[in-house]
Amino acid sequence: MKVALLQHTPEPEQTVALAARLCYSHVDIEALQEKISRADIKKFLDKIMSLGHHSVLEHASFTFGIEGISRVTSHQLVRHRVASFSQQSQRYVSHKESFAVVVPPSIAKDPASKALFEEQVAALHKAYATLVEAGVLAEDARYLLPNATETKIIVTMNARELRHFFAIRCCERAQWEIREMALEMLKVVQPVAPTVFKDCGPGCLTGPCPEGAMCCGKTAEVRAFFQGLAAE
Numbered sequence: 001m002k003v004a005l006l007q008h009t010p011e012p013e014q015t016v017a018l019a020a021r022l023c024y025s026h027v028d029i030e031a032l033q034e035k036i037s038r039a040d041i042k043k044f045l046d047k048i049m050s051l052g053h054h055s056v057l058e059h060a061s062f063t064f065g066i067e068g069i070s071r072v073t074s075h076q077l078v079r080h081r082v083a084s085f086s087q088q089s090q091r092y093v094s095h096k097e098s099f100a101v102v103v104p105p106s107i108a109k110d111p112a113s114k115a116l117f118e119e120q121v122a123a124l125h126k127a128y129a130t131l132v133e134a135g136v137l138a139e140d141a142r143y144l145l146p147n148a149t150e151t152k153i154i155v156t157m158n159a160r161e162l163r164h165f166f167a168i169r170c171c172e173r174a175q176w177e178i179r180e181m182a183l184e185m186l187k188v189v190q191p192v193a194p195t196v197f198k199d200c201g202p203g204c205l206t207g208p209c210p211e212g213a214m215c216c217g218k219t220a221e222v223r224a225f226f227q228g229l230a231a232e
Helices: 012-022 029-038 041-050 055-059 071-077 111-133 138-144 159-169 176-189 219-231
Strands: 002-008 061-070 084-087 150-158
Touching: 002 176, 012 029, 012 041, 012 055, 055 150, 055 159, 061 071, 061 159, 061 176, 071 150, 071 176, 111 138, 150 159, 159 176
Parallel strands: none
Antiparallel strands: 002 061, 061 150, 084 150
16 A cells, blocks of 8 residues: 655645634735734644634645555545545556455465465456457456455545544544555645644544444553654
8 A cells, every 4th residue: 555645735734824813803814924924823723723613624635646455445435525536447447467456464364365365366357358358348347356456546635524534544443444544644644734633543532432332442552552643
């Protein structure tokens, strides 16, 4: 898996602070910009965040390039509807030569399970290639491709949606692959907007575990891990 931050709003925290200050000021935007440039943005953003004034976070956006994830994970990812996605097409990109797959750790660690998995993937690829060679369109042959097939996707989310995404997908109860991806996304945005994302992670970081009876039981360890991550 590879996660890269491709683009983001220039000076994201200054942009968020400007939007927040505008809500409470009668002066014009140019004067506000000058005022914000001299202010302690971190202190101001801390106050705004503590008040729950999160709508201003929508003015900062972040674009990620993600490779080497499975279709299992991309299907989960696109359920986050306050975002934009561009994904590698299985209709126009043929996998006739080969297609890479993601092997779950629970399968990879057991030789017999791994052998069975690889055998089935090889059989599916052979059938796929045979269909394409017979003139079947890639858009139809793709019906054979498994959920394990690797894909590439570009994702854009604003800071407010990212915080929501991290709260859900960094949780120990989240599926392992999307949790790993969410953690990598968090690692690349925290240095760019450290105040906005300083307390990001699963919901248990700032309150009781939202999973209730389904809690992983590792709240203390999880909090320690993400506090250490924010401090790096």
